[in-house]
Amino acid sequence: MVNTTLSAAGAASRSSDLYRAVWRWHFYAGLIALPFLILLALTGALYLFRDEIDGFVHRDVMTVEARTSAPAAPTVLVAAALAAHPGTVFKYVPPARPTASAEVGIKTPAGEKMSVFVDPYDRRVLGEIPDKGTVIWIVRQLHSLSYFGPVANGVIEIVGGWTILLVGTGVYLWWPRRQAGDRQGGGVVSVRGRPTQRVFWRDLHAVAGIFAGAFILFLAVTGMPWSVFWGSYVNKWANGTNYGYPAGVYVDVPMSDLRLSEGGPTSWSLEQAQVPQSSAPGAAHGSGHESGHGSGHEAAHGSGHEAVHGGAGGGAAGAGAIDLDAAVAIFDRLGLAKGYAVNPPAGPTGVYTGTVYPDDLSRQRVVHLDQYSGKPLIDMSYADYGPFGKALEWGINVHMGQEFGVANQVVMLAVCVAIVLMAVSAAAMWWKRRPNGSLGVPPMPRDRGVMRGILAILAVGGIVFPLVGASLLVMLAFDWLVIRTPRTRRA
Template sequence: MIAPSLATGDGQGGEGRAYTVVWRLHFYAGLVSVPFVLWLAVTGALYLFQPQLDALIDRRYDMLEMRGSAAAPSAQVAAALATVDGLVLNAYELPAGPRSASRVLIGRGSDLYRVYVHPPTLKILKVVPENERLTRLLFYLHGELLLGWPGSMLVELAASWTIMLILTGWYLWWPRDGRGAGGILYPRFSARGRPLWRDLHAVFGFWVSFCTLFLLVSGLPWASSWGGMLKAVRQIGSETVVRQPWTTGSESEAAERVEAHDQHRPAVGGGRGSTMSGTLYGELDRLVPIVAPLGFAPPVLISPPSALSPTWTARSEARNRPLRQSVTLDGSTGAVTSRTTFAEWPLIDQLVGYGVAIHEGHLFGWFNQALGVFTAVGLVVVSVSGVMMWWKRRPAHRLGAPMPRRRLITLPALWGGLVILGVALPLLGASLVLVLALDRWVLPLFPDLAFYLGARSARG
């Protein structure tokens, strides 16, 4: 579908021929990307308000009646473990306030549960699988369509084509006729029909393109394929296993849980009726009063020794990642044995951390959320206006792609740019090669289909 436009042209100058080629690339990139862009815009806008949604859902557990003193943290953990057979402690979360329920994360293997415990009475208020919380469902809807690894690959492929869409869109947007700012920097609302849709598409596309490109690039480290390759590259020359402070999809997250949960110290008990007396979890009572005054940004989780860490660990899981830090502790004495701040993370982890904090709307408060909403709304406008432009100009019996030219041309800059993009975004590169192969060897066998798709200017 794309190949003919990359190899053909008429007698016009290089600029005109390049414009046609880029237009066709833009058209097909939009064809692939628009449904995903709409989905990601809506789910991403909702996920921006994760803190507010979590607070709304959990509000009843942060306004509890507290009569009497709170039980020891180890007793709270024991009460949580008694709810489900065979589980171990993943983390104890420091209470958010004096009237808050204790949150205890328990699990084994890939399963993880959040248990809400009333501190004075040890009554279990709620048990919910961590992956079934609303904001976690939104996270997986946004990042992998609730399809696991295949969904992550689809989202990454769509994101890669959307990057192509933005880059070609910049080229098409660039003013060439000296007509002024109307339709370039602001829409001409006096226009009607397709010209108005064109203005909306071009203007909103320009203003949201920079934020969109940032969001796409900052999301790639989380994707199964691109993020996995990044980790593999980082592993080259390293004598230890590289651990990144982010996951590359639900399956890698589950694998990390299996590694950590299933290899706790042999002395660690769990399961219904365990009193925790004389076990490792009793050390939690010594550690909570030490961790609480450290002033970590909430939520603060205290985790027991595991395969991933041979000592107790207290860490901030702040949504604003540059605020995160952690300490390791000696469970028998309560001594802090090491401390790591965000500034001590490897540079690549810091860059990804800043990117994710902005991506999720947490780096600079409400303005970050507002900017994210503006971008999401703009993407909806751009997508709808693009569809409307296509709908109003579509010819009969054809998809409506710009028609290919007839004479052979060479566009080294364009080919070079595509090669660079294909290397930087392997799924995009692989899909482009597949499209070229289909166009070269398959579509000629179906001339009517080739004509409909715009790969040939005439049937036969």
């Protein structure tokens, strides 16, 4: 009987020590992650409604009155933009709908990039915005901390790793135990007490966390591919061979040293994709140039070819190349989803590149055209990605609130609200339990050996995510200093 009692007491002591160890590292994870998670939640909530917000804030340049007359040719709209803002065209976005303006990306002689918006019906320049200067683009840069430089962007990777730890330890702490105070689901699925009581904030934190935890874990994992260190190296490993294209898509055409990501935002799976080169003019003319001309090239030449490829357009394309009108006509004929962007050739061997990344993943597409023949050199869509690329792109699409329409936006908005609630409730219950003159770190387990198992798990995460591992070493040093520092705890 005595042995049974001692065994039960030992088990209870080990359970209590494990709880303390988990609680301690949950506290540390929250200390690191929660301040940033508030920023991520607020900016993420805004980004979910990027089209609506940008459409409203910039409606004076992005929206026009629909008319029965046909829109002007792309070369004419580009010429109008260049007349107002001389420079070199690096992007053209045809109107995605009858009430949308055309967007012309121009690089000025001073090296500044801007987006000029033109009414497609009357060719009137509506205004300009600095390239990547829309409200939502700034929100996106804040969300990734890229706004503050690559070092700050690396912090997001660290936060992602600690968030995974935060969720894992939080689930353990939430797990129902037979305690008198937790009867009838109190603190498990319902909130007890009043805001003046610590139990209210503890329960609010726990309940919000358990309902949103799986989603928060999903957001942390799917955000990792965009991180500055881990994401970039994994991307190079996953997509660094075969010119960055999945097997079966690459064809035997000359490739340049340019990456698709250098021309503008692209999908994660195509960041390492190299841009092909156009064939020499003579070869191009002999291998289908006439067919390219047969798709409306003559009409395009009659509507302003010299305005684009001459001085107004910067002279980027080679002599005898098809113009923007012909390229847009080919992209339309190939069925690129509305809202696609066109990057004109960068020099005599450059290509016309059409890219579109709509909410519908199945319509993601990248097409490179030979600038002389108009022949598609590479035509790739989401269906061509490998299993790893498809899974990551699907996760990113859900992360951004796109995959399931309005329902996706609403669910992710609820998760963002839950994150803010958890951060506020964590701060409130810490404030109510904090000892005077101390950070209020949860107590160490009596048996320090319990920490070894926790640290082993943390070490695995640190190996998978090196920046997280480096931050873990810093926190271990901090923990050692905290242990060494005498402090008074509340009873």
